[in-house]
Amino acid sequence: xxxxxxxxxxxxxxxxxxxPLFAGLVNKQKALLTxxxxxxxxxxxxxxxxxxxxxxxxSQSSSFISRISPVVNFVSLxxxxxxxxxxxxxxxxxFNGDIILFAYIxxxxxxxxxxxxxxxxxxxxxxxxxxxxTFALFAEPIFFFTIGSISFISGYTSLFEIYHSIQxxxxxxxxxxxICSISMFVLAVTECSRMPIDDPNTHLELTMIHEVMIxxxxxxxxxxxxxxxxxxxxxxxxxxxxxxYPFSKESYLFGIIIFFVGIIVLSFILGxxxxxxxxxxxxxxxxxxxxxTAIGILNLLIFTFSx
Amino acid sequence: MENVLSIxxxxxxxxxxxxxxxxxxxxxxxxxxxxxxxSSIIPIFYHFSFLGLxxxxxxxxxxxxxxxRYINKVILDLDIKRYIETTIQxxxxxxxxxxxxxxxxxxxxxxxxxxxxxxxxxxxxxSAILVGIYIIMFRKKLIVHVCGFLILxxxxxxxxxxxxxxxxxxxEIGILLDVFVVVFLMGIxxxxxxxxxxxxxxxxxxxxxx
Numbered sequence: 001x002x003x004x005x006x007x008x009x010x011x012x013x014x015x016x017x018x019x020p021l022f023a024g025l026v027n028k029q030k031a032l033l034t035x036x037x038x039x040x041x042x043x044x045x046x047x048x049x050x051x052x053x054x055x056x057x058x059s060q061s062s063s064f065i066s067r068i069s070p071v072v073n074f075v076s077l078x079x080x081x082x083x084x085x086x087x088x089x090x091x092x093x094x095f096n097g098d099i100i101l102f103a104y105i106x107x108x109x110x111x112x113x114x115x116x117x118x119x120x121x122x123x124x125x126x127x128x129x130x131x132x133x134t135f136a137l138f139a140e141p142i143f144f145f146t147i148g149s150i151s152f153i154s155g156y157t158s159l160f161e162i163y164h165s166i167q168x169x170x171x172x173x174x175x176x177x178x179i180c181s182i183s184m185f186v187l188a189v190t191e192c193s194r195m196p197i198d199d200p201n202t203h204l205e206l207t208m209i210h211e212v213m214i215x216x217x218x219x220x221x222x223x224x225x226x227x228x229x230x231x232x233x234x235x236x237x238x239x240x241x242x243x244x245y246p247f248s249k250e251s252y253l254f255g256i257i258i259f260f261v262g263i264i265v266l267s268f269i270l271g272x273x274x275x276x277x278x279x280x281x282x283x284x285x286x287x288x289x290x291x292x293t294a295i296g297i298l299n300l301l302i303f304t305f306s307x
Numbered sequence: 308m309e310n311v312l313s314i315x316x317x318x319x320x321x322x323x324x325x326x327x328x329x330x331x332x333x334x335x336x337x338x339x340x341x342x343x344x345x346s347s348i349i350p351i352f353y354h355f356s357f358l359g360l361x362x363x364x365x366x367x368x369x370x371x372x373x374x375x376r377y378i379n380k381v382i383l384d385l386d387i388k389r390y391i392e393t394t395i396q397x398x399x400x401x402x403x404x405x406x407x408x409x410x411x412x413x414x415x416x417x418x419x420x421x422x423x424x425x426x427x428x429x430x431x432x433x434s435a436i437l438v439g440i441y442i443i444m445f446r447k448k449l450i451v452h453v454c455g456f457l458i459l460x461x462x463x464x465x466x467x468x469x470x471x472x473x474x475x476x477x478x479e480i481g482i483l484l485d486v487f488v489v490v491f492l493m494g495i496x497x498x499x500x501x502x503x504x505x506x507x508x509x510x511x512x513x514x515x516x517x
Contacts, residue, residue: 172310174311175310175311175314179314179318182318284327286398287325287397287398287401288325290325290398290401290402290405291321291322291324291325291401293405294321294324294401294404294405295318295321297405297408297409298314298317298318298321298408301408301409301412301430302310302314302427304412304416305412305413305415305416305419305426305427305430
């Protein structure tokens with residue numbers, strides 16, 4: 001029991017510590033692929049360090065919501081990090097049905113961010129909030145169809161149990177990884193506002209989604225938002241790596257190796273995808289998301305009717 | 308293995324439903340051709356015969372090489388615009404495809420209770436037939452209609468392998484020849500249409516009189 005709690009706490013610390021590094025890796029990869037030297041891999045840490053030193057200024061027209069929103073955001077992401085298994089370490093929070101909690105805690109974080117963006121009273125941020133809400137609407141079914149179908153295969157509803165109980169001799173699981181990693185990738189890209197949906201580097205208000213919502217924040221607030229966005233990207237990465245956990249049924253060590261190798265490989269893939277694709281037009285994004293939803297539905301259909 | 312290939316086939320159908328570029332249709336046709344070729348190679352591993360090699364080779368030649376190349380050539384020659392034009396909103400197409408696919412899977416699982424058939428290849432072939440019909444119904448460009456027809460044809464091929472494990476080879480090769488001739492004629496027809504009208508949309512043909 002004591003060991004399990006220790007493992008849970010270690011995995012949260014690991015997630016909190018490594019998440020900016022992952023963003024740094026992706027950015028470095030992108031820079032190298034476009035022929036630049038790029039910022040150092042540890043740049044996100046420096047950015048965070050710079051932000052936390054600065055003074056926080058809030059708009060006069062804003063209410064208490066924009067003050068509590070960064071904290072709510074950050075805390076909810078830490079809670080979701082506590083649900084995720086790292087390798088085969090038992091996560092701190094694990095009970096039947098925690099996949100629903102996972103989805104809705106993330107939903108809560110998004111809700112507060114949208115509220116805070118509208119609270120400030122700038123028209124740009126209202127626009128960003130509207131976009132975030134619209135795309136979140138299309139992204140939610142992707143999560144439920146993908147994770148729903150995997151919980152369907154295994155017969156469990158807790159993230160840890162699901163990956164612990166999958167039998168690899170089922171050939172469908174390999175197909176499942178193939179299909180689900182596509183839809184999970186689309187989900188990660190959407191939720192974290194990465195390249196085909198939103199360009200994290202541009203500061204043109206008309207095209208931004210996530211960045212425009214935190215335009216008026218500064219200091220510690222911005223630090224919390226920025227850290228949460230790194231965390232969010234990392235959480236979705238782990239969710240994608242988790243499909244490969246059943247290959248490491250035997251030992252903890254192998255699970256950890258899969259975890260780290262997965263992180264590096266995914267940062268490469270994300271870097272490559274962000275280099276070769278350009279941002280989609282706003283009106284085409286719902287189609288892109290519907291495509292991923294369709295994949296999830298296909299998954300569910302296959303597992304229902306192939307018994 | 309057959310199931311995995313059919314699932315990939317279904318994914319390609321989804322891609323067709325969301326994409327809005329003519330070139331991507333040709334790429335998908337090539338991809339589906341590769342899938343069908345692999346699925347026709349599989350029986351050879353069980354009992355090898357030189358006669359069995361004819362079908363995969365022809366498939367590879369016709370579906371992967373000749374037809375896509377010919378369509379690309381037509382697109383280049385006639386200078387067709389890159390984007391497809393739809394009669395309904397592009398957004399609506401995907402939900403229609405998803406809904407029909409769900410119904411098809413339900414129906415084929417009911418059918419599988421009584422007859423000996425492989426649900427997943429059967430259902431994906433069936434869905435390809437429907438998607439092909441939808442493309443012909445909801446798109447304006449003639450060249451896209453040809454692609455829709457070819458997707459329908461691929462669906463029938465997959466459907467055939469699901470129902471009967473082996474069709475007589477002469478019939479399959481006959482079908483292939485048929486398809487090739489149809490595509491060829493379509494290309495000639497498109498060339499003719501261009502000399503009479505500007506553009507290649509079906510809406511122009513509605514104005515024809517006796």
